[in-house]
Amino acid sequence: MYAPKVYQALHGVFCIYKPASESMKSVIATLKGKLGSELNKMQPLRQESYSEGVYDSENSKTDLPVITTLPDLSDHRLVVGPRYLREDFHLGTTCNLSHHSSGVLVVGIGSGCRVIKTIQGSRHLRVYHVKGEFGTATDDFFSTGRILERSTYKHVSLPKLDRLISAVQSGHQRQQFFYAGLDEDSEEAYEAACEGLIRPMDDKTPPILYSIKCIDFQPPTFTLEIHAINEYCTYLAKLIHEIGLELKTNAICKQIRRIRHGYFTLDHALLQKHWTAEHILNNIDFCKPSVKRENLGRIRLMRRRKIENNLLEA
Numbered sequence: 278m279y280a281p282k283v284y285q286a287l288h289g290v291f292c293i294y295k296p297a298s299e300s301m302k303s304v305i306a307t308l309k310g311k312l313g314s315e316l317n318k319m320q321p322l323r324q325e326s327y328s329e330g331v332y333d334s335e336n337s338k339t340d341l342p343v344i345t346t347l348p349d350l351s352d353h354r355l356v357v358g359p360r361y362l363r364e365d366f367h368l369g370t371t372c373n374l375s376h377h378s379s380g381v382l383v384v385g386i387g388s389g390c391r392v393i394k395t396i397q398g399s400r401h402l403r404v405y406h407v408k409g410e411f412g413t414a415t416d417d418f419f420s421t422g423r424i425l426e427r428s429t430y431k432h433v434s435l436p437k438l439d440r441l442i443s444a445v446q447s448g449h450q451r452q453q454f455f456y457a458g459l460d461e462d463s464e465e466a467y468e469a470a471c472e473g474l475i476r477p478m479d480d481k482t483p484p485i486l487y488s489i490k491c492i493d494f495q496p497p498t499f500t501l502e503i504h505a506i507n508e509y510c511t512y513l514a515k516l517i518h519e520i521g522l523e524l525k526t527n528a529i530c531k532q533i534r535r536i537r538h539g540y541f542t543l544d545h546a547l548l549q550k551h552w553t554a555e556h557i558l559n560n561i562d563f564c565k566p567s568v569k570r571e572n573l574g575r576i577r578l579m580r581r582r583k584i585e586n587n588l589l590e591a
Contacts, residue, residue, distance in 0.1 A: 280319035283554050284361065287312070288387035289561035290396075290568050294546035297379040297532070301370065308384070308552055309363040315554050316361040371397040372538060375510035377419050380405070380535030381546050386557075392568055400476045401539025402487065404504050407530060409517040411497040414527035418514035422529070430526045435494045441523055442489040442501065445516075449486040456482040476506060484508040486516075498531070540567035 295304055369390035371383050385393035411430035415422030454461040456477040459469060469475055477485060486505045493500035503513065514530035521528025536543055545567065547560055 278319050278554075280316045280360070283319065283558070284316060284365075286558055287366070287554070287561075289389040290383060290385050290392050290564050291389075291557050291560040292541045292545040292547065292564055293382050293384055293552065294543070294548050295374050295379055295382040296549055297377060300376050301373045304382070305368055305370070306363070307549075308368060309366045311552050312366050312554055312557075313359065313361045313363055317359045369393040372403065374535060375533070377421065377514075377530075378510045378533035378535065380533075381538045381541055381543060382535075383538055383541055386561075389561075396539065396568070397480070399539070400480060400506050402474060402504055402506055402537075403508065403535060403539070404502065404537040405508075405513060406492070406500055406502055406532075406534045406536055407513050407517060408498060408500045408532035408534075409520070409528045410531050411499070411521060411524075411526050411528050413529050414518065414521070415529050418511070418518045418530055420529050420531045426527055428527045430497050430524075433496060433524050433526060435491065437524060438491055438494065438499065438520070441520060442491065445520075446486060446489045452483075453477075453485060453487075456485060480507055482507055484512050 293304075293308075295301075299307075367387060367390060369385040371385075371393045374380060374382060383393065383396060385391070410420065411433055412428055413420075413424060414426040414428075415424055417423075451461075453475040454466050457469065457475050458478050459466040459475070466475075474487070484505055484507050486503060486508070488502070488504040490502050491499060492502045501517075503516075505513075510533050513533055517528050517530040541564065545560070545564055547556055
């Protein structure tokens with residue numbers, strides 16, 4: 278493969294699976310390092326050459342200099358060093374995952390960084406599998422934190438947990454219209470609900486949980502599937518802690534795994550062993566249907582309709 282052509286093709290949006298126990302800074306550094314190392318091993322630019330008159334008294338029948346083409350050593354790889362450095366790759370991410378969490382992470386490279394900003398503004402629904410454990414409390418709500426308290430959990434049952442998370446979901450559903458700037462009793466709210474998910478107007482609102490359900494219950498561990506917008510990992514861990522308190526016990530978060538981000542699912546995500554130029558280029562093509570303009574522009578259309586309605590009323 279020809280390195281300059283590969284470098285010019287690295288523009289777009291792709292999806293990776295972020296492993297747990299790695300920071301976002303480490304993930305980005307790994308991607309840039311692998312891309313740079315791989316491109317430096319590919320066929321480089323053609324080395325420049327120059328013509329020079331050389332005296333060859335042994336093989337030449339004349340004393341005049343012979344015009345000879347010589348390689349330009351000032352452009353040699355051993356002289357100039359690696360052609361592709363980490364700084365040559367511009368990567369951007371949206372809805373970053375914390376050090377403790379893993380799962381689907383959408384990444385933009387080159388011109389794809391502009392699309393990443395659009396995805397961020399579209400506020401797509403994100404789905405998590407959050408694993409908790411009853412009986413322990415820590416200072417940071419995660420299992421890696423310092424233990425503060427231990428408690429019994431034998432009285433916790435699946436029906437009790439289901440009733441609690443249903444109440445939590447109901448409370449958040451009532452807030453959807455408020456953070457979307459809509460009156461839940463208005464016709465505009467009805468029309469917005471008919472069009473699809475009611476999303477907040479911006480990313481500065483508190484987290485909104487659209488669905489919570491328990492998909493695995495094996496005390497002391499349990500797993501919740503959470504659909505949310507404007508959430509962050511610490512909030513999800515704190516939610517597990519508060520669920521434990523409401524059930525008259527304690528709970529910590531053992532795992533946060535994002536399984537979907539809008540139109541991006543686990544099927545799109547590249548494992549760490551596939552973070553190569555070839556797989557990333559193929560993944561950019563595979564993700565193109567997920568970044569279509571109509572998929573990213575629904576929030577802007579809803580916002581524009583609201584502004585137009587307000588102008589008409591004024």
